[in-house]
Amino acid sequence: MSNIKERVLQIAESKKISKTDYFQDLGLSYANFKGMQKNTGLNSDAVAIILSKYPDINPAWLIIGEGSMYRKEAAVVRDEGIPYQEPIVINEIEHTLIDALKLVISSQEKTISSLEKQLAILENEVHGLKEK
Template sequence: MSGVKERVLLIAESKGISKAIFFEGLGFSYANFKGVQKFSALSSDAMIAILTKYNDICPTWLLMGTGEMYRNSNGDERGSLEHSKQRPDDNAIKMDEAMNKVINALELTIRTQEKTILALEKQIGFLEKE
């Protein structure tokens, strides 16, 4: 299955919106969704922005690439043959797994930013001594 950013591009295509207008409306740069950048991670904030603006998009599809792109009129995921064979809990389990991946990625980002902050504080301290 395609990556998250490729699925975001599919949303723009499916909605019939030019990519430039689509990304401008989300406050994103289209450059982050093409070329090599297309294969980099998408932040959870970006995913939330997409799912908030386009609330008809199924979160499981966006995060994991499984199921249908659009929810049905009740706000549920549109049924597919694959989903009709699954236990009702399967989608919840998949969503939990996807959310855990997002949380782990955010925790890693926080740890990285904390290290950067510490390094910058040391540089400030060094510069203040001069």
């Protein structure tokens, strides 16, 4: 399964956008998406930027890797052979961003809970060592 930064790279590949143009348009540094940096997380501001610039991207796919990359699997093709893409209204984009941020918050809450448990275990170990 890919991580979020790998999925961000997949968007550029799918849309056939050069990485230089893609990251410049997003206001992000490509250096954060290669090497060891590729394995680190992505902040919620970056997620919001990506989803606002590319509203056809499925937020659940981007954030947690579930579902398909695009919101709608198949676009309807008009007689001219040009794929039809239904216009996305601002309210839908706002709801998409809110849903994406809720997913980010949920993920961060789980991380915090896990870290709190680890901290409690370590505090107990330190307390036990002090008593010896």
